[in-house]
Amino acid sequence: xxxxxxxxxxxxxxxxxxxxxxNLTVKPGQVVVILGPSGCGKSTLLRCINGLEPLSAGSIEFxxxxxxxxxNWQQLRQRVGMVFQHYQLFPxxxxxxxxxxxxVAGQKRSAQQTxxxxxxxxxxxxxxxxxxxxxxxxxxxQQQRVAIARALCMQPEMMLFDEITAALDPEMVREVLEVLxxxxxxxxxxxxxxxxxxxxxxVADSIVFMNAGRIEEISxxxxxxxxxxxxxxxxxxxxFTDIQKLTRKPQ
Amino acid sequence: xxxxxxSSVEWFSVITLLWPGLLNTLWIAAMSLILSLAGGVxxxxxxxxxxxxxxxxxxxxxxxxxxxxxxxxxxxxxxxLPLWAGIDFSGSTAAIxxxxxxxxxxxxxxxxxxxxxxxxxxxxxxxxLGLSERQIYRHVVIPLLIRQTVxxxxxxxxxxxxxxxxxxxxxxxxxxxxxxxIIERDDNALFIYGLxxxxxxxxxxxxxxCSGILERRWQQG
Numbered sequence: 001x002x003x004x005x006x007x008x009x010x011x012x013x014x015x016x017x018x019x020x021x022x023n024l025t026v027k028p029g030q031v032v033v034i035l036g037p038s039g040c041g042k043s044t045l046l047r048c049i050n051g052l053e054p055l056s057a058g059s060i061e062f063x064x065x066x067x068x069x070x071x072n073w074q075q076l077r078q079r080v081g082m083v084f085q086h087y088q089l090f091p092x093x094x095x096x097x098x099x100x101x102x103x104v105a106g107q108k109r110s111a112q113q114t115x116x117x118x119x120x121x122x123x124x125x126x127x128x129x130x131x132x133x134x135x136x137x138x139x140x141x142q143q144q145r146v147a148i149a150r151a152l153c154m155q156p157e158m159m160l161f162d163e164i165t166a167a168l169d170p171e172m173v174r175e176v177l178e179v180l181x182x183x184x185x186x187x188x189x190x191x192x193x194x195x196x197x198x199x200x201x202x203v204a205d206s207i208v209f210m211n212a213g214r215i216e217e218i219s220x221x222x223x224x225x226x227x228x229x230x231x232x233x234x235x236x237x238x239x240f241t242d243i244q245k246l247t248r249k250p251q
Numbered sequence: 252x253x254x255x256x257x258s259s260v261e262w263f264s265v266i267t268l269l270w271p272g273l274l275n276t277l278w279i280a281a282m283s284l285i286l287s288l289a290g291g292v293x294x295x296x297x298x299x300x301x302x303x304x305x306x307x308x309x310x311x312x313x314x315x316x317x318x319x320x321x322x323x324x325x326x327x328x329x330x331x332l333p334l335w336a337g338i339d340f341s342g343s344t345a346a347i348x349x350x351x352x353x354x355x356x357x358x359x360x361x362x363x364x365x366x367x368x369x370x371x372x373x374x375x376x377x378x379x380l381g382l383s384e385r386q387i388y389r390h391v392v393i394p395l396l397i398r399q400t401v402x403x404x405x406x407x408x409x410x411x412x413x414x415x416x417x418x419x420x421x422x423x424x425x426x427x428x429x430x431x432x433i434i435e436r437d438d439n440a441l442f443i444y445g446l447x448x449x450x451x452x453x454x455x456x457x458x459x460x461c462s463g464i465l466e467r468r469w470q471q472g
Contacts, residue, residue, distance in 0.1 A: 082379040151379075
């Protein structure tokens, strides 16, 4: 099984430092949820892992391969699945073609066998009747589940989820999170950036709390939500409890 | 005789005169469209170049085509170039050249807009599937650009077809001129112009109809 290790990873945009000396180890099968205030760099961290943002310093080690700033990410991307906030399904392809593109064109796997896998994955996310549908015919929640199936069709060793429920209506958040919970139960290695604290608590093996481009603390979910180590994490959690109080009816 | 429906029409002679004119119209339009597509790609790429001078040149080209009437361009090339540069064009060639230059900026603006509006995130999604740059162009970028550009390009094509009627003034015998020759002979202006109306409509309407359909079908993604 494959582990992910980030060594002293930094990312700069112009003069500002977005990520500053990030060190993190993700064990095989581990579910790591990254929390933190907006703009703390948590999405950028995921994007760096998949080479969508260049590394300014440091390295990424994944399953025996080490990547630096100037490396070619194509090989790694064939082993890592990524899901985005706005789904990014290809509008000119059917659901089935969306799922087959990466495995068949990129990984050169057989189209027939991949189609069997694609149909099984669609069934798993509850969309077995949508194989020939176009993305524009699906709801947001359905599109996001297709996007997850598309990433899984690559048979990845690790999955990256970048705020995948942030653009969804509340009633669709649930159907997407259910898919993630099943994946976690199957032992998929996952890095999840989310604002769904309840979900983070339920599914995470480990919580990474980031602030201003740095990792402030890494804790178990029990400890993080009961008694976070850092002051910044405490403030972050308090804001969410404040909102919960606001939504309660005055007695 | 100027009624819209004359009692007797010599269809054979009308058709034998109009047919070469129609072919000429379509030939000029098709050649300038091909030039426009090729020139449009160059225009769009050059407009997005790192070199400011190249961008400025494209800007001047665009403004020159927009600010100066096409008819003046036709006169400049057809009457002016032989005088000043000793280059002599046939009317059709001059027309293809001018319409090609004009169409290049029109098609070029369509291409430039599509390139500028291309969703970066679609590129990223394809890259995350482990596709090479070449595969991303082939499977994602080019199909999406075609969807973005084909409907507006069909409208450029209909405008090119209609504008060919200007070449009457540099003595090209295209559809409208052929019609006028029949009118001079038979004195049946209303009937012939009615016929031209229908012919231009039959050529242009299917294009703009398809453009509308494709636009609706493709731009809902």
